[in-house]
Amino acid sequence: MLKLTGVNVDLAGNRILRDIHCNFVAGSTVGIVGRNGAGKTTLLRSIMGLVKLRSGEIMLDDVNLAALPGHARAGLQIGYSPEDRVIFPTMSVEENLRLPCASLKQSRQAIDQRLEVVIEAVPDLKPLLKRSGSALSGGQGKMVALGRALMVGTRLLLLDEPYQGLAPKLGLIYTQALGRLKTMQPDLCVVITESNIKLLGDIPDRIWSIERGSIELQKTL
Template identity: 70%
Template sequence: MLELSNVNVDLAGHRILRDVSAKFEKGRTIGIVGRNGAGKTTLLRSIMGLIKVRSGQIFFDEIELSHLPGHQRAALNVGYAPEDRVIFPTMSVQENLTLPCEVQGQSKAQIKARIDTVLNVVPQIEPMLARSGSALSGGQGKMVALGRAVMVGTRLLMLDEPFQGLAPKLAREYTEALGRLKDMQPDICIVITESNIKLLGNIPDQIWTIERGSIALN
């Protein structure tokens, strides 16, 4: 589904990703583990098209992403929960959830159906729907960020260090939500980064390590 081929990324004149080649297959859950500064966020941002790739290629269904205009990328059904969450504080939780679908031009009926799915996956969100984005605790924000990524991420879901700073109870709930998602959408590919491998428990089917911008595949 998603394939990186010899991807190099530079930031501020420094090589941050080095010759990254990796295949993300449907139905797989992949943990990407590496210490702070290893390049996990840069990798996800590059896949999302938020950072320009210096050389190499990123294919999604055999389409080279650099050739794809922004509005067509949205149709790829990739969801991304950044490590800093970015829940919009001036919007309600419900508006935070629907925004990415509206940007994609989905109909009201489609968005409603998708919200229902997300509330099945992350039922903790339901009582928060009318709440302001600014009224969420850190842990609640993580659950909403997961829900928002699931809203559009029907094929590929990328979660950047979701367990960082999550209390054990919430981490358990988060893990259970991912389990429900995989039951409901067995073909989804989930990518989860972490600096601490223990936090991933037995969620991933496979673990890759990233060190100074290079990925070792296991």
């Protein structure tokens, strides 16, 4: 489904991703584990088109993402929850959730329907809908970022260190939401980065390890 071949990325003159070859299958949940600075965020940003590749190919089925501008990827049903969340503080939670679909010019009815599905998967969002984006705790912000990624991410979901700084109770709620989602959308591919492998528990069915910009398959569960 998503296949990276020979991906190299340089930032500020340094090689950050080195000859990345990896393959994510529809319906799988993939962990990418590596210590701080290993290149996890850069890898997700490369898939989102937020950094330029020096070389290589990123194929989503038969579309080469490397040849598309970043904004064109939203229409490809890829959802991204960045590590710093970026919830708009001047908008309500509901407006934050609707925003990515609205910017894709989806119909009101399609957005309403998708919002219902997202709330079914993440019911903890419901009481937050009318709240201002500026009035969220760190953990609530992560749930909103998950919901927002889900609004457009019906095929591929990229979650950058969602468990970092999440209290154990919220971590459990987050994991339950991912579990519901897999039942509701069995073909969805979920990619989760983490620096502490223990935080992923038994969520992933595959784990890749990333170290100084190089990736290798660590285990298949």
